[in-house]
Amino acid sequence: MKKSLSYLLLSMTLSYGAAIHAIEKLEVQGLFSNKAVLMIDGKRHILAVGETSPEGVKVISADSRGAVLEVDGKQKKYNLANTVSTSFAERKSQKETIFVNSGGMYMTFGNINGRSVRFLVDTGASAISMNTEQAKQLGIRYDKIGIPSSVSTASGFAKAYRVRLKSVSVGNITESNVEAFVIDGNHPGPILLGMTFLSRLSVEQSGNAMTLMQRD
Numbered sequence: 001m002k003k004s005l006s007y008l009l010l011s012m013t014l015s016y017g018a019a020i021h022a023i024e025k026l027e028v029q030g031l032f033s034n035k036a037v038l039m040i041d042g043k044r045h046i047l048a049v050g051e052t053s054p055e056g057v058k059v060i061s062a063d064s065r066g067a068v069l070e071v072d073g074k075q076k077k078y079n080l081a082n083t084v085s086t087s088f089a090e091r092k093s094q095k096e097t098i099f100v101n102s103g104g105m106y107m108t109f110g111n112i113n114g115r116s117v118r119f120l121v122d123t124g125a126s127a128i129s130m131n132t133e134q135a136k137q138l139g140i141r142y143d144k145i146g147i148p149s150s151v152s153t154a155s156g157f158a159k160a161y162r163v164r165l166k167s168v169s170v171g172n173i174t175e176s177n178v179e180a181f182v183i184d185g186n187h188p189g190p191i192l193l194g195m196t197f198l199s200r201l202s203v204e205q206s207g208n209a210m211t212l213m214q215r216d
Helices: 002-020 132-137
Strands: 025-032 035-040 043-048 058-063 066-071 074-078 083-085 095-099 107-112 115-121 128-131 147-153 156-170 173-183 191-193 201-206 209-214
Touching: 025 058, 025 066, 035 058, 035 066, 095 107, 107 191, 128 132, 132 173, 147 173, 173 209
Parallel strands: 115 191, 128 173
Antiparallel strands: 025 035, 025 083, 035 043, 058 066, 066 074, 095 209, 107 115, 107 156, 128 191, 147 156, 156 173, 201 209
């Protein structure tokens, strides 16, 4: 009888623990054949079909077009860069610190529309900027959706396209619907992380460190 009672209490405890854990933010950051890259409450997981994250999100199917995920026993299809808030909790401030490299620049890795990129953080750049080759690699159809314009560069004015990025991420900081410029040509260098992203954050520089903090 004691054994049965102990088993019952353990089962009730496990069920209660699962019930009180609520996923606040779920984002699809990458899609592959039978595999998905998920960001769940600030933690990144690469899960194959049939696998379940520690938070309880199960991948039912995945391909380049989307992923079917099971959350709290319910299945739903998600597209790339879909972000789903599963609670009404206020957004928590996220903070990332970037250190200057040997060349005196603030370099970091991040994501644009769910795809990995390398950024040069530049508070002197008015917007996120990339060249046309980089845009093509990211699947950005600047020639179809971009607004023709021109930008000032070190070598003068250059033809460019103004676009809107679905999402831009650095570490756990993600901002949506961010303006950027695609500059005509294949100019060398990393993508500039400019003020169309940085102006949404609190940016502090101290010594060889730059701290980005998401505003509440």
